[in-house]
Ligand code: DOR
């Protein structure tokens with residue numbers, strides 16, 4: 619028997635679209651299901667000023683497939699020299715929805731990120747005043763900290779002190795991967811939210827490393843132990859308003875992933891809603907999927923929910939998704955959840 623589920627159209631609160639031919643190749647994969655997405659600014663060079671965000675937004679709109687109903691929500695990349703007035707003007711004009719903090723060197727194209735947090739105190743205070751959220755890549759970069767501990771250490775060393783210094787700042791812990799991240803969010807008030815990716819709800823570090831290294835499961839923050847994945851599923855399926863979807867879908871061409879020094883990033887835009895329906899159904903929480911994917915994010919950001927709806931349909935036979943998206947700069951492998959998918963959105 620066919621099962622269907624109609625929900626408010628979802629948004630992706632953390633997405634990498636890149637630029638040029640890659641943008642053109644991957645954008646259709648997002649606009650198919652999503653009404654809006656927070657667009658990450660880690661281009662080369664990064665999107666650090668309002669004028670650059672306006673130009674990037676223009677390129678995204680120009681790359682849009684015809685008939686698409688999709689709004690890119692732009693962000694600025696925080697650096698130690700970010701101008702608070704420029705940030706405030708970009709926010710006042712409606713151009714940007716958030717500012718992104720990358721600790722310097724934490725991940726792909728993060729060299730211009732923040733090393734000395736004193737230098738961004740003024741910008742953070744201004745953001746708190748105007749109600750502009752800070753999206754945070756929550757990993758320390760200290761080489762002496764084990765890669766699997768970097769999120770938990772970041773909470774104690776950087777995030778909690780930062781939030782005490784600027785208590786009114788709205789903060790999104792991006793792509794949390796640990797039970798520690800979940801617990802920290804639950805211990806705080808509604809000024810702190812967290813995004814959770816599709817892939818971190820599905821894979822653990824064994825999937826990445828046992829039986830041969832799987833470069834297409836390599837991302838940052840790296841997938842952790844199973845107990846952490848379970849904590850993330852509990853958080854996402856709880857309906858708690860502080861947790862919402864941010865896929866962190868991050869396209870890299872296959873040769874740059876399947877390499878002796880492969881890039882970090884999982885590309886999941888194509889089948890995210892199908893994967894999520896599977897995860898939520900398995901957790902007996904299909905009724906919470908709309909909150910996670912479509913309601914909690916807009917509520918955190920103070921935006922209206924999408925007026926359109928999408929219908930998810932469960933089919934008896936597995937649904938076929940493309941293994942790869944072909945772009946003019948090479949193939950991009952689509953996230954393989956490791957189980958057959960039965961839900962489709964078309
Ligand atoms: O896996 C990741 N890929 N994590 C990030 O934080 C950045 C992203 C990218 O830009 O490729």
Ligand code: ZN
Pocket residue numbers: 632634658866868
């Ligand atoms: Zn990201």
